Amino acid sequence: MNVYSDWKNDSIYEAVSEGNKIVFDTDSAHTHGASPVQAVLMALCACTSVDVVSILKKKRQEITGLRVSAEAERAPDPPQVFTKIMLTYTIRGKVDRRAAEDAVSLSKNKYCSVSKMLECKAEISYEIALPDGEPEA
Structure with missing residues (x-):
């Protein structure tokens, strides 16, 4: 994998x-894009989302939507790494809670490379919401 970053002007990269x-914006208002640190948290949400959707589909769950949101705390001193991250998985459709828990656990503990990188410094926890309820047995 090869990447590069160009400084465009002022606070834009x-x-x-x-x-x-x-596009990254390092100005505190972030009007032209996310900060690099915000992008890391966004990448975590996207990475685990891909895993959870794939796993639930393989388990033949009727997933119709997924939102993964993150709330994070950072160390007070530079480099201000993440210290705690709370992920909330809001899963829509007819999804069995056990299948959802298995999918999230597999993502966190095995498949999500972003999660594995971040947990070297941050405690990552999660909760699962099934607003459509669980399917009838």
């Missing part, structure tokens, strides 16, 4: 990987 671009 453009990162490129195999033709895909992401």
Whole structure:
């Protein structure tokens, strides 16, 4: 994997990987893009989402939607790494709680490379919400 980042102007940077671009804004308002640290948290949510959807589909669950949100705490002193991350998985559709718990656990403990990198410094916990309820047995 090869990537690079170009400083565009003021607080704007453009990162490129195999033709895909992401704009970062290091100004505190972040009006032109996410900060690099926000992007890491966004990458965690996306990475685990891919795993959970794939696993639930393989388990023949009727998933119709997934939102993974993250709330994070950072160390007070530089480099201000993440110290705690709480992920909330809101899974829509007819999904069995046991299948959801298995999918999230597999993502966290085996498949999500972003999670594995971050847990070297941060405690990562999660909760699962099934707003559509569980399917009838």
